[in-house]
Amino acid sequence: MTEVLRVIVSGVTGRMGRRLVNALQKQATIHIVAGITSPENTFLGKPLSAVSHNASHQAPILSNFSGLQADVVIDFSQSKCFDQVVDYCVMNEVALVSGTTGLSQSQFDRISQAGHFIPVLWAANFSINIQIIKNLLQVFKQKNHNGEYRITETHHQHKQDAPSGTAIALAQSLSDSQHLMVVDHNRFTLGTIEITSVREAEVPGTHQIYCDFPNETITIEHVSKNGDLFAEGAVSAAKWLVQQDNGLYDLNAIILA
Ligand SMILES: NC(=O)C1=CN([C@@H]2O[C@H](COP(=O)(O)OP(=O)(O)OC[C@H]3O[C@@H](n4cnc5c(N)ncnc54)[C@H](OP(=O)(O)O)[C@@H]3O)[C@@H](O)[C@H]2O)C=CC1
Numbered sequence: 001m002t003e004v005l006r007v008i009v010s011g012v013t014g015r016m017g018r019r020l021v022n023a024l025q026k027q028a029t030i031h032i033v034a035g036i037t038s039p040e041n042t043f044l045g046k047p048l049s050a051v052s053h054n055a056s057h058q059a060p061i062l063s064n065f066s067g068l069q070a071d072v073v074i075d076f077s078q079s080k081c082f083d084q085v086v087d088y089c090v091m092n093e094v095a096l097v098s099g100t101t102g103l104s105q106s107q108f109d110r111i112s113q114a115g116h117f118i119p120v121l122w123a124a125n126f127s128i129n130i131q132i133i134k135n136l137l138q139v140f141k142q143k144n145h146n147g148e149y150r151i152t153e154t155h156h157q158h159k160q161d162a163p164s165g166t167a168i169a170l171a172q173s174l175s176d177s178q179h180l181m182v183v184d185h186n187r188f189t190l191g192t193i194e195i196t197s198v199r200e201a202e203v204p205g206t207h208q209i210y211c212d213f214p215n216e217t218i219t220i221e222h223v224s225k226n227g228d229l230f231a232e233g234a235v236s237a238a239k240w241l242v243q244q245d246n247g248l249y250d251l252n253a254i255i256l257a
């Protein structure tokens, strides 16, 4: 008999949380234990059916993890509540898949530490193809000593962080520096890589990478058509992660598996 995977959705009332519930409900072997939201959220105490199209979801929307038992937490929330998500997972030996961006360096250190106790997978972008682009950019960097690179990211007007986690991750693939500098509200640098952030209507997420070499230019554009890309990627990652040993993983681990 196939075992049922018990999942908690952190950030369940958000744009991604709702898509995640919809993606999870398509999986016969997944049971959603609960959804977590902020203590102020108006959906608090209601069943998941209040945030998803599927009325069959009777699991509760709660403001904390107290007393919950699960195999994995999938987290698309906010940096301000990220520490409590990691603490719950570590203290209860629950695997963690997180796509929350805008994290501080100390929060990234916390994820690394958590990997000693539980399986953890964090990705700025749950598109496998973004991971493949990052890998390609690393090859560009290794094989071209005089390349110049610029990144532009465009997202919906509700997005709270800038630049996007994906833009930072793409720039990190191209740079020895890991340190982001703020030029002004929508312009940043990471080493010599310039990043421009655009906030526009309901754009799900577009990343353009301009690569300039002495005798050629290459432009790579990744356009997310909708958030299901990320939700479905996170569900696949969760199913894979629960079978792994403790450790910190990224999407390359899944590509190479
Ligand atoms: N890695 C990836 O592939 C992707 C990552 N993201 C990232 O995921 C995150 C969420 O994105 P999105 O859904 O658009 O953002 P939203 O702002 O729509 O959702 C965030 C949700 O988190 C909730 N929240 C606030 N405090 C808590 C808490 N203490 N515990 C649990 N939930 C809480 C908010 O509730 P309230 O409104 O009441 O504050 C809100 O419902 C962002 O960091 C975004 O950048 C997004 C898409 C893809």
Ligand SMILES: O=C(O)C1=N[C@H](C(=O)O)C[C@H](O)C1
Binding pocket: 101, 124, 125, 126, 155, 159, 163, 164, 165, 166, 167, 204, 205, 206, 224
């Ligand atoms: O907030 C979003 O929407 C997205 N955030 C992620 C990021 O910051 O890179 C991934 C995706 O682009 C959508």
